[in-house]
Amino acid sequence: MHTETTLETEQKGWLASCKIYLQKRVAILFFLGFSAGLPILLVFSTLSFWLREAGVSRASIGFFSWIALAYAFKWIWSPFVDRLSIPLLTQWLGRRRSWLLLSQLAIVLAIVGMALSDPQQNLALFAVCALVVAYSSATQDIVIDAFRIESAPERFQAAMAAAYMTGYRLAMIMAGAGALxxxxxxxxSEAYQLSAWSLSYFVMAVCMIVGIVTTFVADEPEQNPEKQHALEQRQQAIEAKLQASQLPGIAARFIAWLNIAVIAPFTDFFNRYGKHALLILILIGSYRISDIVMGIMANPFYVDMGYTKGEVAAISKVFGVIMTLVGAGLGGILLNRYSTYSILFLGAFLVVLTNLIFAVLAFVGKDLTLLTLIISMDNISAGIATTAFITYISKLTNIEFSATQYALFSSMMLLFPKFIAGFSGVYVDSFGYVNFFIASALIGLPVLALIMLLKK
Known part of the structure; x- marks a missing residue:
């Protein structure tokens, strides 16, 4: 009898965890996640496939990946996105949605620019368009992250992160398998054709309409008047103190604004977490290192192994989509029932394991069954790991400085891994794919140890 009651309670708990996905605010994050996930592969692995097929060297492709460092430096302009208003647009849509719309329109125009360019004829122009996509996409990420944190209390954050990741990973399938x-x-034929890639990128630009429509449908997050008033008072106090020291009014006003917009978010984090802050930042900066370093060479690996675009796309489309939904959804449910650190560990461990299976495939040779297993594991592990990571850094963020602090954390997540990943092509040329995938797995082991340390 006691066992039956416990079972019923357990079932109700799981049901309640699943029902949260029916909330409107959670559904909005699904579509915004799609808008955020679409551009990144267009300047990442899909772009590397295009470049490799166009005859660009592996070393150049590796260095080309540094364009995506825009995502790692977004903390630099995040205070301006967090605090500045856009003339006319902000009055019409609100602070968050106005920046969303502006960044989305810039992404569309830049993707169209890539579609109209030819990497064989003008690689520099092609790189500039890709750079605009990356910076506009990074700006969109800043706004969506702040929007998510401000739109709902903490009990919704795991589900919203999972919905966001589901949309994000589906968009990555679209921009990866779909584009291919x-x-x-x-x-x-299987020979390089510019027109085929141009059409693919034009379609990706059209897909950004999903994010633009969602921006108009979504409600602007409510601001806390008391906290906003407190920040304004702090800014005015700093301004008055600076003017008292004979500093000109315009300079005093700018420095006071800079203090609240830039300095305060950083000092707030260190004041709240004290001696543990450095360990937290190290974890944030290294958590996705295995996944990101390996990801640069995945598509060039497929090309060099003899897989066709159609084979990679077909497997990614079927198993990738299924495992993406499973991974992100399961990650959100698990986070509602277990500690964030436990799910962080699970996600990081699965990523290490996936990279080792890539090494097996590189050793065995072309094998569609093994490729299916790898793509399935890659999507489910990425879904769990990223959902856990988003929830983790969301909990670290002070809602008063949501855009700036979250941009700092998510930028740190990419900075070191992206820099290391830039040398991935050189490493493959020197040591081969098998050693590369083993090395990309091994560099993830210290992350597991760090998670265990922080959990204690």
Whole structure:
């Protein structure tokens, strides 16, 4: 009898955990996640496939990946996104939605610019368009992260992170497998054809309409008047103190604003976490290192192993989508029932394991069954790991400085891994794919130890 009651309680607990995904605010994050996930692969692995097929060297592709460092430096302009208003747009849509719309329109225009460029004829122009996509996409990420944190209390954050990640990973499938499939179907042969890639990127630009429509449908997050008033008073006090020291009014006003917008978010974090702050920052800066370093060479690996665009796209489209939904959804449910550190550990461990299986594939040679297993594991592990990570850094963020602090954390997540990943092509040329995938797995082991240390 006691066992039956416990079972019923357990079932109700799982049901309640699943029902949270029906909330409107959670659904909005699904579509915004799609808008955020679409551009990144267009300047990351899909772009590397395009460049490799166009005859660009592996070393150049590795260095080309540094364009995505825009995501690692977004903390630099996040205070301006957090605090500045856009003339006319802010009055019409509100602070968060106005920045969302502006960044989304810039992404669309830059993707179209890539579609109209040819990396074989003008690699510099192609790189500039990719850079605009990356910086506009990073700006969109700043706004969406702040929007999510401000839109709901903490009890919704795990579900919103999971919904965001589901949309994000589906968009990555669209920008990865979808873009490859469009390019493959538009090609008359397996030889490089610019028109096929141009069509693929035009379709990706059209897909950004999902994010633009969601921006108009979503409600602007409510600001806390008391906290905003407190920040304004602090800024006025600093300004008055600076003017008293004979500093000109305009300079005093700017420095006071800079103090609240830039300095306060950083000092707030260290004041709240004290001696543990450094360990937390090290974990944030290294958590996704295995995944990111390996990701640069994944598509060049497929090309060099003899897989066609159609084969990679078909497997990613079927198993990738299924495992993405499973990984992100499962991650959100697990986070509602277990500690964040436990799910962080699980996600990081699965990523290490996936990289080792990539090494097995590199050793065995072309094998569609093994490729299916790898792509499935890659999506489910990334879904769990990223959902856990988003929830973790959301909990670290003070809602008063949501955009700036979250941008700092998510930038640190990418900075060191992206820099190391830039040398991935050189490493493969020197040591081969098997050693590369083993090394990319081994560098993830210290992350597991750090999670255990912080959990204690």
């Amino acid at each position: 499939a469009i390019a493959a179907l538009s090609s008359e």
